[in-house]
Amino acid sequence: MHPPDFQQQLRDVALRVTRPRLAVLEAVHAHPHADTESVIAAARALLPDVSHQAVYDSLHTLTEAGLVRSIKPAGSVARYETRTGDNHHHVVCRSCGSIADVDCAVGHVPCLTASDSHGFVIDEAEVIYWGVCPECSVRT
Amino acid sequence: MHPPDFQQQLRDVALRVTRPRLAVLEAVHAHPHADTESVIAAARALLPDVSHQAVYDSLHTLTEAGLVRSIKPAGSVARYETRTGDNHHHVVCRSCGSIADVDCAVGHVPCLTASDSHGFVIDEAEVIYWGVCPECSVRT
């Protein structure tokens, strides 16, 4: 039983509703910041025989459609989340790689207006904060 | 003939001065935002027989020492630059992948103070602007 939301989300962006896509959407929604392997595992919990290829494909399609967002901090594999379009950013732990969401300090869209954009037409600013998470800093 | 600066830079951070490291430093300095393959090629122009392994190793060491900085935009391989410590950011073209430097719009350190850092001790904010470069937007 999939909450109908996901089906609707797919239809809203003119994508076909397929079981792999529903499984991937639900998996990503349930495990924010999960890497691809975890998404595959979570998707298989809902739909045991999905191929990893279908998951990769779904993730790409959903990312293009804007239903999921992928982040790829240096030194980490790709990670996905369903929180999109609200201009939030991420803190990444240098030690264990864990990720947490962060709303921007500045109330409005941060740094979206680069001083000199060299003629680039900018449509998105991606911010990654690097640091050490509470758990890792304890056992220093 | 290497400008002595690079040797001094290495000594300043207590690293041994080796020919591969000098070649890599100079290569990165001469080709900002170059990917690893280009760095290897440029380093070999100065020191024909460096192994790719030595380049990778030097890049890691130099990165840790803070002499070079690596950036890894999603969908791209690792890239390196020697401009460090001045808190500048990057614009990446979604179409051709080219990269340009951008000083932050806000005069001071941007967004370094996340609103709620979840207990993370943050030491760096990395900003990537996504957009389309002038050349790519011309031929739309």
Place this chain on the structure above:
DNA sequence: CACTTTTCTTGAATGAGTCAAGACTTCAGT
């Protein structure tokens, strides 16, 4: 219900980056 298009499965390939062991430099101290 049959058709067309898009998506999924299977299986193999790609390639940036890593690992390991031995040979070789670098550099502090004699």
Place this chain on the structure above:
DNA sequence: ACTGAAGTCTTGACTCATTCAAGAAAAGTG
């Protein structure tokens, strides 16, 4: 300068996330 210990480099093999390709299956349309 020379020597030795510590740190680096070379060589070559290997990992594993991600991609490619071709046929089979399913989704949506009239």
